[in-house]
Amino acid sequence: MAQVKNRLTPFFENITFDREDNELILNFGPQHPSAHGQLRLMLHLQQEQIVKAHPDVGYLHRGMEKMAENMIYNEFMPTTDRMDYIASSSNNYGFALAVEKLIDVEVPRRAKVIRMMLLEINRLMSHLFWLATTALDIGAMTVFLYAFREREYLMDIIEGYCGARLTHAAIRIGGVPLDIQDSFITQLRTFLDKLPANIKDYEDLLDTNRIWLMRMEEVGTISTEMALSWGCTGPMLRASGVQWDIRKEEPYELYDEIEFNVPYSDKGDNFARYRVYMEEMRETAKILYQTIDMYEETVKNGQTELMAHAPKYISAPKLDIMTQNYSLMQHFVLVTQGMRPPVGEVYIATESPKGELGFFINSQGGPYPYRLKLRAPSFWHTGILTDLLPGHYIPDVVSIIGTTNIVFGEVDR
Amino acid sequence: MAQHKVNYTQDGGLPVALTSIDKIVNWGRSNSIWALTYGLACCGIEMMASGASRFDFDRYGTIFRASPRQADVMIVAGTLTKKHAEFIKRLYDQMTEPRWVISMGSCANTGGMFNTYATVQGCDRVIPVDLYLPGCAPRPETLQYGVMLLQKKIRANKAGNAQKPKRLM
């Protein structure tokens, strides 16, 4: 069959191949297997060296902020899943927390513990995924297979909890919808007991691997000033010498009751970021062990509440809805019209696996947010490529994009 | 299919299998469906998971290729946005015949939950689609089943004839 006609003009890059000043323009993406999604980079090259980089994003812009203005608060929850889809629950949580701060409700302790478990499982999933894909981009196929294997166990646990593998929607405004399933703790413990050995496996494969070191060390160095100026957060900032973790500095949920370290490095290169991710996985395992203990404590103390009690904003438990007239009416109104938070503004930042995930909500007292701004860490981690790539060589592009850990659902929203 | 059985491991005989061209070509085609890595959004992660350790797509002869020139099937895994739409057409045109398209996930099927200004309401507005997989995100099992259905579809077709144009345009 002849090619179906279309009106597309060839890319300008394809026409002016070689320019007078000997600069080659290379188009990278938007569909490139190692761009971690739909990133398009326009690279100006002097031979193999990059002199100017121009990241072009927006190929996954789906209009989430606009959607938020047309949706009641609870309706928007599943949409947040699709932001950082590697760790969906952390987005759910960021949004839920922002709304909770707006309507000023306190979540019961048991729900907090379950949320923390979900968040940390998501962090592990995200880091494992990061390791898998970055290693694959650099050529370490084995690590990819190993890390995906471990990730599948976590997926099973999460699936047992909320029924979805990827897009969890596991957290509600005001708490969590369900208690964890019976096998959750045992499965999680089995997994965590194996995790150190697994992490050791990855490190044995990578840490002293010559190729890995050559492509990681002294490549993509971000200085502290540059990281701050570009709004880097999370592991990107911590690898550049700032020990800043929102869980530690502005604790939310019960993170202030938990012992954990914040790994950081002052090297700022790819390898430092890799090390930070690996250490964070260990810390996360530590946190998860503690949350298991906390959960068992709540069971002992008989704290079974899972949703906050705030009749104006949050539906009553199912039992009440089925038995009490007032709860049923209130549930009906909340589902059909949606909650109406007070007039005001809130910006709440949480530490998602990628960095500071912030939700800015401006409410005008209606059931729809007047303005919702999603502050996604990856947006600036992509922006930094503008300043970071020049001076590097083409093969470094892939490893730098890999270690920035960008997810395009979140960059473009 | 007529087969003349020769126990070639023992008798040292030549393996001979008699078949029709259609069957043998389609057998080859259907068992080595190379897919274009076209992970656009969340569904792309599930597509990767199907290729990774647990679900192991290689069993079906499905290997992900990064170049459209080497791919037989384009798995549109994720949200197709208006900004991206032109590239899907470019890539589809670059694929060699015969080519197939699997639209994975509700976003690629109909725009899904993103009923907004920036999302193409179904990738079949731009390229012809052979198979739609429901789900948000479809599980890797769904994708596997989809690939098996596609294999069936390929086997049911004649090998020699050029594919009929699938779209009015």
Added chain:
Amino acid sequence: MRAYTPKDDVQAKSYYTDRYYVAPQVPKQEVETDEVFAADLAALKAKFEVKESFIQVGQMVVYINANDIYGVLEFLRDELTYTQLSEMSAIDWLAKDNTFEIFYQMLSMTKRKRLRIKFFINKGEAVDSVESLFRCADWSEREMFDMFGIEANNHPFMKRILLPYDWQGNPLLKTYPLEGDEFAAWYEVDKIYGKEARDVIGPEIRDTARVDRYDSERFARLGFEVPKGTEITGNEEPNKQDYQEEGGVFLVKKFTKDASKIIDDPQR
């Protein structure tokens, strides 16, 4: 009588609001209740005009003059250790009083405090770019330009970022419908096939739940598939769904349950 639909705000509206409903307020505290913020505000007031300030949900909000913004952010960064610009964007108040509200969300890592700088500009006015103070404003300002059409003075590359360069309209304005205008609806068709293809391809179907079992062009019933374009009568032959052809695939052994090992412990 037709219901009146306002043209300046086409976003979803609640269909019922109690006549006497008065929305409560998120409480605001005086800045003096927090020492750190009080000191910062005093320092800020000494150099710039502060129109209004309060603390809401633990963060200080300061309203300033639009043309002070560069100075204020520089002062905050260099003197008051607010070294990070977490976020900036705009809020559309065009329907109310023809203004945009711009906010800058700042973070001080040493004080562990966040504050928000805000100001209003009229429609058509530009803001001063703070790109040379915080590089991240480069992209944020482009995003603001893309979404609201607010330009930034002295910005090195004032172009759209999320939407294509040839896009028309600013999606986050309240006058822009969620599903886009006509330009958005036909964008990909016009671009790829040209305007005359509109008739062939047809309008977008925005109802995602739509299923029409009599339309064999777009829908197929699993188990009752027919070739594309066939008239559906309801007496279609059932189409048996199986995983493999009868007798297995050429050269591939049929899977037998007894001869295989079943792994029933997912945890190995």
